[in-house]
Amino acid sequence: MTSITDPIDSSKNYIIHSENLAALKALCPDLQGKVSCIYIDPPYNAFMLNDPVNDKDRQHRWYDDSMDPTDWVAMMTDRITLMHAMLEEQGTFWVSINDCEIANLQLICDKIFSKENRLMTVIWEKGGVLDDLTPYIAESHDYLLAYAKNKASCEQFIRTNLKQLGCGTIWSAKEVGDTFDALNEVAAFNEKVFPTPKPEGLIHRILSIATKPNDLILDCFGGSGTSGAVAHKMGRRWVMIEQGIQCLTHIIPRMKSVIQGKDQGGVSKLIGWQGGGTFEFLDLTILHAGSFLNFESHQGGPDLSHRSSPILRQYEPPRDNSNLDHPEASKIQESTRVQYTFPAVE
Numbered sequence: 037m038t039s040i041t042d043p044i045d046s047s048k049n050y051i052i053h054s055e056n057l058a059a060l061k062a063l064c065p066d067l068q069g070k071v072s073c074i075y076i077d078p079p080y081n082a083f084m085l086n087d088p089v090n091d092k093d094r095q096h097r098w099y100d101d102s103m104d105p106t107d108w109v110a111m112m113t114d115r116i117t118l119m120h121a122m123l124e125e126q127g128t129f130w131v132s133i134n135d136c137e138i139a140n141l142q143l144i145c146d147k148i149f150s151k152e153n154r155l156m157t158v159i160w161e162k163g164g165v166l167d168d169l170t171p172y173i174a175e176s177h178d179y180l181l182a183y184a185k186n187k188a189s190c191e192q193f194i195r196t197n198l199k200q201l202g203c204g205t206i207w208s209a210k211e212v213g214d215t216f217d218a219l220n221e222v223a224a225f226n227e228k229v230f231p232t233p234k235p236e237g238l239i240h241r242i243l244s245i246a247t248k249p250n251d252l253i254l255d256c257f258g259g260s261g262t263s264g265a266v267a268h269k270m271g272r273r274w275v276m277i278e279q280g281i282q283c284l285t286h287i288i289p290r291m292k293s294v295i296q297g298k299d300q301g302g303v304s305k306l307i308g309w310q311g312g313g314t315f316e317f318l319d320l321t322i323l324h325a326g327s328f329l330n331f332e333s334h335q336g337g338p339d340l341s342h343r344s345s346p347i348l349r350q351y352e353p354p355r356d357n358s359n360l361d362h363p364e365a366s367k368i369q370e371s372t373r374v375q376y377t378f379p380a381v382e
């Protein structure tokens with residue numbers, strides 16, 4: 037069995053349970069310039085705008101969606117700076133967002149990638165209902181901002197793929213699915229609702245435009261694991277990072293189900309997915325302490341000099357991995373130092 041002290045192997049797939057700034061810093065030395073496509077779906081900071089009384093009790097409990105906008109900008113700037121460094125020259129960066137922070141996000145991305153490397157802004161018809169969380173006007177679309185590391189290096193490839201797919205910059209629910217499809221896809225492997233998943237069809241469209249088989253895909257706001265599931269089914273390599281308990285309750289069961297060929301939802305039928313492959317699981321939550329998180333990119337660019345960070349400490353491998361199936365994921369959190377390899381057939 038490999039040890040947690042080994043470098044990340046860019047030919048493997050990884051689920052990383054971690055705060056993503058810490059994980060990105062740790063991954064950067066091994067993956068710098070190697071990632072072909074980054075897709076992220078960060079918290080939209082939606083409760084700052086949608087909730088007139090900013091009543092935190094009405095929020096879902098899965099993650100914080102009501103940061104101070106200045107903090108949100110700082111949070112995204114730090115992470116996108118690192119992700120930019122991890123992209124290969126032909127690589128592309130895709131980020132989902134809605135009205136709340138699109139203006140700030142575009143400024144951040146223009147600054148890090150430069151305006152010249154904007155690829156497109158997509159409107160995705162996500163479906164909308166008037167409910168408790170959207171008290172005034174039902175918002176029926178999200179945006180996708182797409183940037184290139186170096187537009188000249190990938191423009192022809194992207195153009196050819198767009199032409200083949202026959203798609204422009206408005207992606208309908210009929211073509212790529214909507215939020216209700218996404219919720220059903222998640223419900224198929226965990227009846228506990230994760231509230232904000234994306235449909236597999238949406239990620240399939242992005243990866244069809246921006247990647248080829250065997251490319252490495254990164255998503256550091258993993259949620260329920262949609263990006264990894266689709267990347268896996270499409271024969272891409274992937275790394276997903278998620279700090280919440282959903283890493284254990286949703287992402288791991290989902291990827292196991294994909295690998296075992298049991299997941300026949302989402303884009304499985306379209307692709308003819310039969311199962312196969314492996315992933316490794318790293319739990320870095322125990323390492324989130326002290327100076328490891330003390331990273332301030334606005335004061336002089338990304339600090340990539342942490343090769344001897346605590347992530348390199350030696351941890352004993354677990355005796356068995358059967359408790360990963362246990363619904364009470366807290367048990368897994370207690371036994372933190374973990375690296376598992378799941379075979380295609382158990």
Ligand SMILES: C[S@@+](CC[C@H](N)C(=O)[O-])C[C@H]1O[C@@H](n2cnc3c(N)ncnc32)[C@H](O)[C@@H]1O
Nearest residue numbers: 055056077099233234257259260261262279280
């Ligand atoms: C909108 S959800 C992503 C949903 C995902 N695209 C899907 O299809 O399921 C955003 C996720 O980012 C995670 N997240 C937020 N901040 C994070 C951080 N600093 N580090 C790691 N994960 C984070 C949240 O816990 C949440 O699960």
